Amino acid sequence: MDSVVWRSSKDDECTLLPYDHYWISSNRIVTPQGIISGSVEINEGKIISIVEGYGKKGSSKPEQVIDYGEAVVMPGLIDVHVHLDEPGRTDWEGFLTGTRAAAAGGVTTVVDMPLNNHPSTVSKETLGLKLDATENKIYVDVGFWGGLVPENAHNTTILEGLLSAGVLGLKSFMCPSGINDFPMTTIDHIKEGLSVLAKYRRPLLVHSEIEIDSKNHLEPKDNGDPHVYSTYLNTRPPSWEQGAIEELVGVTKDTIIGGPLEGAHVHIVHLSDSSASLDLIKKAKSRGDSVSVETCPHYLAFSSDEIPNGDTRFKCSPPIRDAFNKEKLWEAILEGHIDLLSSDHSPTVPELKLLAEGDFLRAWGGISSLQFNLPVTWSYGKKYGATLEQLSLLWSKKPATLARLESKGAIAVGNHADIVVWQPEVEFELNDDYPVFLKHPSLSAYMGRRLSGKVLDTFVRGNLVFRDGKHAPAACGVPILAK
Secondary structure: OOEEEEEOOOOHHHOOOOOEEEEEEEEEEEEEEEEEEEEEEEOOEEEEEEEOOOOOOOOOOHEEEOOOOOOOEEEEEEEEEEEEOOOOOOOOOOHHHHHHHHHHHOEEEEOOOOOOOOOOOOOOOHHHHHHHHHOOOOOEEEEEHHHHHHHHHHHHHHHHHHHHHOOOOOEEEEOOOOOOOOOOHHHHHHHHHOOOOOOHEEEEEEOOOOOOOHHHHOOOHOOOOOOOOHHHHHHHHHHHHHHHHHHHHHHHHHOOOOOEEEEEEEOOOOOOOHHHHHHHHHHHOOOOOOEEEEEOOHHHHHOOOOOOOEEEEEEEEOOOHHHHHHHHHHHHOOOEEEEEEEEEEEEHHHHHHHHOOOOOOOOOOOOHHHHHHHHHHHHHHHHHOOOHHHHHHHHHHHHHHHHHOOOOOOOOOOOEEOOOEEEEEEEEEEOOOOOOOOOOHHOOOOOOOOEEEEEEEEEEEEEEEEEEEEOOOOOOOOOEEOO
16 A cells, blocks of 8 residues: 555646557566566556567557657656755746656656755645645656754654654754754754654655864865865865764664664765765664665766866765765665665756856855756766666665655556656757756756757656657646655
């Protein structure tokens, strides 16, 4: 049984197809059992059968068969770490542009973070504001994380009210978030939150950096020049991540089976440090702690030595580190030590990015990327030997498991027909002529890159919501609420 409530809707304008019952055929369908040649039968939003053998489609009418030939048919991506900034900051992004961009990139479900919108989502009431803001605006399904902050960490009534209202789990920061109404938490706040989450069996996502005096990390050769990326990089050394994760794994030991926090789960978001921090996580996993970790495409695509002076589009936290670190992250992914990928799509407005000034220390941090998850991961991952099956695991199955979306994440009978169809071999350049649906395309660090992996079609619960650069007439995505 699903652990979530689906607010379903059906409207002829939700899809670019004229029928509900149809087949999708391809020589490359990514399933939990491997890549097959065959057909997927879809009816009323769900997968009802999978037939191996290309060209076998039962007794369907020819007009109800979509033949994709050599294009890849894969589960839609699930991005569990996005900031869509609504309500309150729709000039940064918003549900409409964010989910249109998601659909164009083959992302069929996103889970929205509780901050950067205003007010932050830290109570039942503020979740209600966010739900109201989704109406007629979401092109893909959207779940929600709630915020763990000092105020609700010490007030079980508020925290349980937020969880009972349907957030899929909680998110906290171990360093200042930059958002006034989303203050940082201490390890004691985190313990309080986990004790409540254990009852609900939902995860706590943690921004794992602890501030350490960074003045001594500035390299004399740069003279602390704020226009040079290494100046910013040196203000957030790997020891910040390591220090936070050391504290966390001191708590996650209690999440083992039979432990006092059994049922709670800690998920470390956007890991950047591939050395000591990752080693701590691996050790915690080996002793049975309920802990997982994600990293993001920008840590896998970029390295600090290639970031131009003044190009603040690349600023994020934790920061993008050196080429050796990037290599080690890929190694950890392919060996299964990093559980899943997410975008940490974190847009803002041009004036906060300070592109004209080029000041890395003062510019707002965050990488705008939601539409590019699939081609970026594939373009860089194939150089390291990443497979289509691994992409599906990292971007669909494992994220679905984290968020407890039991009807999503795989092309399997009974699941939602959330599907992306794409061409891994097709290259394109992200330039001004390429259709980008983000609110501020020019702020993305990926603009100007040549990528492989063109998205053709995106299906959300059987609705064809994106095809050939066009979206369905109506936004019929569904808010996802935990039971």
